[in-house]
Amino acid sequence: MTPLEITHMRLHNQQIEGSRLSTAKELIGWMGAMQAQDYAMAKWAIGQRVPGTTDSSVEAAYNAGEIIRTHLMRPTWHFVSADDIYWMLELTAPQVKRVLKSRDKQLELTETIFSKSQDMLERMLSNCLSMTREELTQEYANIHVATNENRLSHLLMRAELDGIVCSGPMRKNKLTYSLLADRAPVRTVLSRDEALATLAGRYFKSHGPATLRDFAWWSGLSVTDARRGLEMIKPTFLREIIATETYWFADTLKSLPPAASSVHLMPAYDEYLIGYTDRSAALAAVHTQKAISTNGIFQPIIVVNGQVEGVWRRTTVKYLVKIETSHFQLHDPEILQGIEEEATRFGIFLDKKVEISFLQFSGEEQQ
Secondary structure (H helix, E strand, O other): OOHHHHHHHHHHHOOOOOOOOOOHHHHHHHHOOEEOOOHHHHHHHHHHHOOOOOHHHHHHHHHOOOEEEEEOOOOOEEEEEOOOHHHHHHHHHHHHHHHHHHHHHHOOOOHHHHHHHHHHHHHHOOOOOOEEHHHHHHHHHHOOOOOOOOHHHHHHHHHHHOOOEEEEEEEOOEEEEEEHHHHOOOOOOOOHHHHHHHHHHHHHHHHOOEOHHHHHHHHOOOHHHHHHHHHHHHHHOEEEEEOOEEEEEOOOHHHOOOOOOOEEEEOOOOHHHHOOOOOOOOOOHHHHHHHEOOOOOEOOEEEEOOEEEEEEEEEEEOOEEEEEEEEOOOOOHHHHHHHHHHHHHHHHHHOOEEEEEEEEOOOOEOO
16 A cells, blocks of 8 residues: 555545535544634535535534534544534543643642532523633633633633533634533433444544554544554454554545545645644655644645645635645646635635635745
8 A cells, every 4th residue: 555545545535535425514423523623724624525515504513513612532622523422522531631630730720620610610501501711701700710821721621521511602703612411412322342442433434544553643542442442343444554554444445536636725733634643645754844833733734636735824804815825846737726726615615705826835936
C-alpha cells in the first residue's frame, strides 16, 4: 500500500470524496466524532463531506440538538451525534479528567467547587433554558465562584465531561450552554467493551487506513484500552504492514474508483490531518511547520490529489468572503481552476460572494 493509496482511501472513507451521506447527523455518526473548537470552520468540515448542505442547514441541525458540540475524548471540543453522546462520555471522560487534574489543582478547583458549579448550572438551565458564557459568568459571581485565569473554561468543561451541560442553540451568533438531558433526552447505554468496540469500529471505518497509535491519539484512550477495542473488531477489518507500522482499514479498496485529480479547501483542525499521529502520507515533512505550528495550531489547508499543498485563510465582510491562498509550490492552471471552484463552493455554503487571491508561500503573487 503506497502513500497515494492511503490518502485515496482516507479521502473516501472520510466522505470528502464520493460521499454517500445526506445529513450532518449521519456524517457525525459515521465519523464517531469530529474536532470542533473552531465552530464556524467545523461546520465547513461537515459541508465538505455532505453534498448540498449549507452553513444554515448545519447550524439548524446543531440548534435542533441533532449534533452536539462538547468536550469529550481529548480535552477539546468535538461534534458528536446526540445518539452517541452518553456512551461516548462514559467511555472517554474519565481519561480527559485525569489529563486536566493537575491544571484544576493549580487553579484551586476542588470537587466542592465543581459540585457547587454544577448545582448552579442545573438550577439556571432547567426547563430547557440556555445561557451564554457571559450570562453564566455573572451567575458564578452570584455564588462567589471565581472564573478568572481560565477557571470558567475548566468549570464548564468539567460540567460537560460529567454530562451536565453541552452546547445549546445559537443566540444571535453567540454560543450557549444547555442541560445535556434537555438536548439529548434519549440515553443510549453500552457496556465498556461494547463502547470500546463501537468507537474503534467507527474510527477505522471512517479514518482508515490508520494505526493503533492513531486511534489512541484520536480517541484520547490509553493504548491498553485502544488495543482492546481494536482486538474486538479485527476480524472485520483488513491490515497491511508498512515498515514497522500496521495499518487497519475496511475492505473498501476494491470498490473505490481510481484516484482522480481533486482539490479541497479544508478547514483548520480537519480530521483529514488531525485524526492521525503520523500525517506523512498527506503532508511532507518539509512543509509540516507551514501547516501545523510548533505549538500545535493547525491551519486551513489546500489538499491537491490527497497532498497538502498550501494553506488558506478567509475574511468575511457582510455578503463577501475573501479567500487568500498560500502555496508551497507553483501550480498549473488546472489546479488553480480547481481551487477557484472550491472557493466558489465555500461561498455557496456560506451564501456569500467570493473573492480569491493566489500567493506563493513566500508571499509573492502567483497570478
